[in-house]
Amino acid sequence: MDMKVKQKKLNKKEKYTVQTRDLGWEPTYQSKDKIFPYVEYEGIKIHDWDKWEDPFRLSMDSYWKYQAEKERKYYAILDSFAQTNGHLNLTSARYLSAIKIFQQAITPGEYAAHKGFARAGREFPGAGTQVACQMQSIDEIRHAQTQVHGVSNYNKYYNGFHDFTQQRDRIWYTSLARSFFDDATSAGPFEFMIAIGFSFEYVLTNLLFVPFMSGAAYNGDIASVTFGFSAQSDEARHMTLGLECIKFMLEQDPDNLPIVQGWIDKWFWRGIRLLSLVGSMMDYMLPKKVMSWKEAWQIYGVENGGALFNDLARYGIRPPKGWEDADKAMDHVSHQLMLGLHQWNFGTSFHTDVPTEEEMDWLSAKYPDTFDKYYRPRWNFMKEQAEKGKPFKNMGLPKLCQVCQSPGLYTEPDDPTMLCHRETVFENEKYQFCSDHCMDIFNNEPEKYVQAYLPMNQLFQAPLYGDLNAWMDWVSLRDGVDNGDYELSEDKKNFDKWRNDVKSNSVD
Amino acid sequence: MQIDVHTISIEPARKAYDHMVRRFGDKPASRYQEASYDLQATENLHYKPTWDPEQELYDTSITKVVMEDWHDLKDPRQYYYSPYVLNRSREQEAVTSTFKFVESRGLIESLPDEVHELAAKILLPLRHAAWGANQHNTFICGYGYSVTFTQPCIYQAMDNLGIAQYLTNIGLMLGGTDLLDEAKQSWLDDSAWQPLRRYVEDCLVVRDPFELFIAQNVALDGLLYPLVYKYIVDDYMAKKGGSTISMLTQFMPTWFDETSKWVNAVVKVAAKESEHNHDVINAWLEQWVSRATAAILLIVEMAIGDKTDEVINDHVNALKNRLEKLGFNS
Numbered sequence: 001m002d003m004k005v006k007q008k009k010l011n012k013k014e015k016y017t018v019q020t021r022d023l024g025w026e027p028t029y030q031s032k033d034k035i036f037p038y039v040e041y042e043g044i045k046i047h048d049w050d051k052w053e054d055p056f057r058l059s060m061d062s063y064w065k066y067q068a069e070k071e072r073k074y075y076a077i078l079d080s081f082a083q084t085n086g087h088l089n090l091t092s093a094r095y096l097s098a099i100k101i102f103q104q105a106i107t108p109g110e111y112a113a114h115k116g117f118a119r120a121g122r123e124f125p126g127a128g129t130q131v132a133c134q135m136q137s138i139d140e141i142r143h144a145q146t147q148v149h150g151v152s153n154y155n156k157y158y159n160g161f162h163d164f165t166q167q168r169d170r171i172w173y174t175s176l177a178r179s180f181f182d183d184a185t186s187a188g189p190f191e192f193m194i195a196i197g198f199s200f201e202y203v204l205t206n207l208l209f210v211p212f213m214s215g216a217a218y219n220g221d222i223a224s225v226t227f228g229f230s231a232q233s234d235e236a237r238h239m240t241l242g243l244e245c246i247k248f249m250l251e252q253d254p255d256n257l258p259i260v261q262g263w264i265d266k267w268f269w270r271g272i273r274l275l276s277l278v279g280s281m282m283d284y285m286l287p288k289k290v291m292s293w294k295e296a297w298q299i300y301g302v303e304n305g306g307a308l309f310n311d312l313a314r315y316g317i318r319p320p321k322g323w324e325d326a327d328k329a330m331d332h333v334s335h336q337l338m339l340g341l342h343q344w345n346f347g348t349s350f351h352t353d354v355p356t357e358e359e360m361d362w363l364s365a366k367y368p369d370t371f372d373k374y375y376r377p378r379w380n381f382m383k384e385q386a387e388k389g390k391p392f393k394n395m396g397l398p399k400l401c402q403v404c405q406s407p408g409l410y411t412e413p414d415d416p417t418m419l420c421h422r423e424t425v426f427e428n429e430k431y432q433f434c435s436d437h438c439m440d441i442f443n444n445e446p447e448k449y450v451q452a453y454l455p456m457n458q459l460f461q462a463p464l465y466g467d468l469n470a471w472m473d474w475v476s477l478r479d480g481v482d483n484g485d486y487e488l489s490e491d492k493k494n495f496d497k498w499r500n501d502v503k504s505n506s507v508d
Numbered sequence: 509m510q511i512d513v514h515t516i517s518i519e520p521a522r523k524a525y526d527h528m529v530r531r532f533g534d535k536p537a538s539r540y541q542e543a544s545y546d547l548q549a550t551e552n553l554h555y556k557p558t559w560d561p562e563q564e565l566y567d568t569s570i571t572k573v574v575m576e577d578w579h580d581l582k583d584p585r586q587y588y589y590s591p592y593v594l595n596r597s598r599e600q601e602a603v604t605s606t607f608k609f610v611e612s613r614g615l616i617e618s619l620p621d622e623v624h625e626l627a628a629k630i631l632l633p634l635r636h637a638a639w640g641a642n643q644h645n646t647f648i649c650g651y652g653y654s655v656t657f658t659q660p661c662i663y664q665a666m667d668n669l670g671i672a673q674y675l676t677n678i679g680l681m682l683g684g685t686d687l688l689d690e691a692k693q694s695w696l697d698d699s700a701w702q703p704l705r706r707y708v709e710d711c712l713v714v715r716d717p718f719e720l721f722i723a724q725n726v727a728l729d730g731l732l733y734p735l736v737y738k739y740i741v742d743d744y745m746a747k748k749g750g751s752t753i754s755m756l757t758q759f760m761p762t763w764f765d766e767t768s769k770w771v772n773a774v775v776k777v778a779a780k781e782s783e784h785n786h787d788v789i790n791a792w793l794e795q796w797v798s799r800a801t802a803a804i805l806l807i808v809e810m811a812i813g814d815k816t817d818e819v820i821n822d823h824v825n826a827l828k829n830r831l832e833k834l835g836f837n838s
Contacts, residue, residue: 010680018680018688019673023639025696029709038559060670061600068597071590085518111547111655115566118650118662122643131669134646138662142589145543152542156520163526169551182554186565453552476526494521501516 016057021050024127036125042188044260045253049126052248055240056132063135066233067142074146074230081223082153088502089220092287093158093495094486098215099151099224100160100350101277101285105177106208107147108168112181114140116192123189129248132241136197139234146230150223158491160349160483163476167349171475172455173277173341175405179452180274184267186448190249191263197242199267203308205235206300207275211282214290250315257316262444268320269437272301273404279334280341283363284355292366293334302327322437325413331367332416335375340409342382343394349477351486354383374416391485397456401434402449403441410434426450531579543588544656545579568653571718572788573778578654580781584773585660585766592663596670599759606755607677615752616681623750624682630740630811631757632679632691633701637732638672640708641665644724652717660770664725667767671760678756700806707803718778719792725771727796730827731804733764739819740811768830776834790836797827 010018027035039046058066080086090096117137121130155161168174184195213228215221249256279293291299309319342352355363360379364371385392398407399421412418422433426446433439442449460466464474472479486492523529527546528537553565563570568578575581585591610616616624645665652658679688695701707728714720737760746754779786801824809816 008684010685014685015680018685019676020669022688022692023635023642023669023672023676025636025692027709027712028696029706030713035709035712041559059673060596060666061604061673063666064593064596064600064670067593071593075590085516088516108547108549112549114662115548115650115658118646118658118665121665122646122650127639130643130646134642134662134665134669137646137649138589138666141659141662144547145589148542148547149539152525152537155525156522157518159521161525162522165525165527165546169549175552175554178549178552179554182549182565186555186557186559188559448555448558451555453554455552458552498516498518 012057013054016054016059019059020054020131021052021127024130032125036123038123038188039125039190042190042259044190044249044256046125046249047252049124049129051251052126052128053244054128054132055244056237058135058237070230070233071142074226075149077226078150078153078223081226085498086222087154087157088495088498089222090495091219093491094351094353095215095219095221095285095287096154096158096160096491097350097352097486098212098281098285099154099221101173101281102212103147103151103161104164104167104171104349105174105277107144107151107164108174109177109181110140110144110147112185113196114138114144116181116185116196119185120189120192129245132244133193136238136241139238142234143227143231146227150227153223157494159478159481159489160351160491162482163349166476170455171349171477172347172400175400175453175455176274176277179403179405180270183270183448190259193242193245194260194263195267195270197238198246199242199264199271201235201238202242203268203305204271204275205239206304207296208278209235210300211278211290211293211296215282215286218288218290219286246312246317247315250312250317254316261317264317265321265437266441266444269322269326269435269441270404272322272326273406273434273438276333276337276406279330280338283334283366284338284352284359289359289362292363294330294367297327297330321440322435325435325437328413329410331370332374332411335363335367335371336409336411337406339375339378339382340398340407343392344398344407345485346393346479346483347472347477349475349482351484351489351491353486354379354386370416386485397459399432400454400456401438402431402452402454403438404434405452405454406434408432408434538586539590540583540586540588544582544659547655548653566653567651570651571653571716573718573785575653575778575781575785578652579656580777581654581657581774582777583656583660583770585770587660587663587770596667599762600670603674603759606758607681610752610756611681619752620749623745623748623753626745626748626811627741627750627753628679628682628687628691629694630736630807631675631753632682632688633695634732634736635672635675635679635688636692636695637704637708637728638668638675640711641724641729642668642672644711644720647715648717648721651715652721657774661721664767667763671763674757674759678753681756700810703803703805704807707799718789721771721774722789722792723796723800725767726775726831727793727800727827728803729764729771730768730830731797731800731823733760734826735804735808735819735823737761737764739823740808744812772830772834775831779835786835793831793836797824797831 114137117133117140121133121137124130124133151161168178184192187195209228213225216224216228246260249260282290282293282296309317341348345352360376364376382392398409400407408419408421410420412420420435422436422439424431424439424443431442433442459471464470477483481490523535524537525542528541531545532541548566557563557565642665645661645668649658649661649665652661676688679691695705711720711723714723737757741757742754742761775789779789801820805816805820808820812819
């Protein structure tokens with residue numbers, strides 16, 4: 001052929017195809033079974049990887065270019081925030097409890113997602129799918145790193161941030177997130193995609209990020225707002241990947257439907273349980289509140305999620321099994337969890353408080369059916385006890401759910417006065433759960449969940465043997481500094497002083 | 509004149525995160541350090557992987573190399589995401605403007621036929637080899653242990669993909685998708701390409717991340733990049749009037765020099781850790797360097813003919829010198 005004949009210009013889709021999926025080939029020297037050993041054991045049947053529709057078409061040179069622009073902006077703002085003591089523009093240092101939880105629980109999850117997507121980016125036999133996963137992998141390490149850098153400046157001035165890597169592995173409440181991400185990454189590549197790519201990134205990401213970033217904006221946290229905006233276009237790509245992935249599985253073989261549905265049920269419930277932390281943050285930890293957790297659920301859960309599951313109905317997918325119970329619980333979870341965190345705040349590397357009267361009125365307006373009836377009296381009791389000099393601390397350790405690792409503090413879906421406990425026996429051992437849905441998850445894969453690391457139980461074992469002070473050292477929690485009530489904290493004392501120094505001319 | 513942008517001066521309560529202080533002492537940490545150390549969960553991993561219950565979720569025992577602390581395998585470039593993309597973004601700007609220049613001046617049309625044909629024959633099938641490299645580095649990133657060791661591997665994997673895409677774009681300029689199809693056929697069928705394809709496919713079943721690192725980033729890249737881009741393109745083809753091709757592949761030799769610094773550092777530190785590591789790596793080097801040499805022999809011969817043995821010998825010796833500096837005497 002005459003190679004110098006002018007070629008027809010390829011459109012974007014064609015060009016992306018030759019730049020990605022055409023790079024792969026059918027191997028002949030090694031079998032596909034050996035090259036992709038993990039792609040069949042989950043039971044998902046894929047007949048034609050070429051049917052994969054690339055969810056976004058970004059060549060590496062464009063990726064480098066766009067991402068570099070965002071990175072430049074992010075670090076410029078971060079540097080200026082640090083140089084100008086931007087932290088003094090926060091509504092209150094109390095706000096930082098939300099960031100402390102985020103850093104201890106979610107940032108390590110971004111890193112875990114990075115590893116998981118690298119593995120998926122190697123294990124799927126389709127080059128188009130692999131490239132999309134690899135891009136998400138490199139994005140996720142970006143998110144972990146920008147978060148660590150963003151929070152680094154707060155760590156210099158405020159307590160509770162200082163040992164997030166140790167606390168990720170050891171402190172009790174981070175195991176909600178750790179077990180979630182460990183569960184996803186120890187699953188096969190397809191389930192991982194449903195867990196993180198679909199359930200977390202598509203169904204739940206708006207519930208996490210939008211309230212979180214609005215909360216940051218409302219409370220003067222420019223560092224986190226900037227991170228949020230910077231991550232948003234990555235998240236948009238991740239969402240389309242998650243959706244494409246689920247459609248691809250469902251279109252490839254009808255036998256995939258029940259497996260995928262089971263994963264949707266499981267990962268929706270795991271996700272919504274994990275996000276209860278965000279609920280408590282929104283309703284209680286933000287000094288300047290954005291919207292209630294219930295309102296966020298209405299918008300980002302019920303409306304967006306409803307539309308999504310309507311769209312997926314044509315594949316035979318129904319809304320997740322736990323949806324109705326999650327919906328019922330929205331009037332309660334943030335209060336129940338926050339009451340728990342406050343009672344155990346001797347063991348948290350963040351501060352909590354009894355809400356002020358003004359805040360209780362806000363909660364009462366946002367939760368007219370439940371707050372005054374069930375939760376205000378309990379907060380009032382705690383307040384009275386504290387005023388009497390006998391703050392209510394629960395020195396007992398809660399029973400943790402074997403699956404989601406929540407303390408057993410949630411109530412029955414239809415009875416907010418009755419704690420919900422479930423129990424099952426497997427190979428002569430008893431296991432406890434917070435809900436029917438967590439018990440179902442266990443029953444479906446008991447061999448996996450019996451392995452769960454339960455931090456409360458661990459406290460009684462070697463090397464701690466129930467010694468609370470030794471535990472505090474072990475989890476790097478400095479008693480009286482990192483933990484306890486915000487009102488009594490060094491964070492508050494410092495923040496108030498610094499703010500006063502900004503406004504006044506007093507000489508020390 | 510210096511303007512103090514602080515409204516007030518506050519003494520920081522601490523200089524760095526505790527895990528930074530434990531590693532580097534009580535002083536401010538660099539952004540590379542913050543971005544690279546201890547971000548991977550190490551204790552209390554909840555579940556064994558269902559894809560291989562013999563393994564831990566993050567497992568040091570899946571490679572024969574043993575490190576007291578895997579974080580010792582750090583990147584002298586100090587790449588975390590931000591400097592990585594900033595550097596690549598600058599580099600791609602240069603490459604993009606070169607492609608535009610070549611296209612707008614019609615430089616491909618004025619290439620001598622011999623060079624045009626040679627470029628198509630040698631460079632285009634290599635996009636599949638670059639895809640193989642992407643697979644291997646993605647694997648090392650996914651299964652390797654510690655952030656310092658594995659994060660450069662996802663950058664390397666994305667670079668491998670970028671290189672495959674640059675080669676693809678060169679193919680589109682040289683002769684469009686037909687030519688790319690022909691090149692793929694050569695990759696699949698032509699005898700000259702089979703040893704290399706076999707090398708890549710054999711690597712696809714290696715599941716020891718460090719061995720894969722040696723096979724891909726040390727042995728194969730260590731021969732292929734100097735031979736193809738520095739010798740065949742920048743020297744041999746340029747002398748035949750093919751400097752246009754060398755403009756279009758400018759990313760590759762620069763990239764090889766840059767990434768070699770990191771590859772060298774990893775190998776050197778791992779080998780120095782113990783005699784055991786040294787011996788394990790040495791055995792891999794012996795195996796994979798000789799296989800890589802055989803894998804590219806016919807390709808080089810296809811390009812340059814007579815002088816092949818001499819040129820290959822020079823390059824193998826250069827690689828051996830490089831390895832000698834890392835502690836390996838052949």
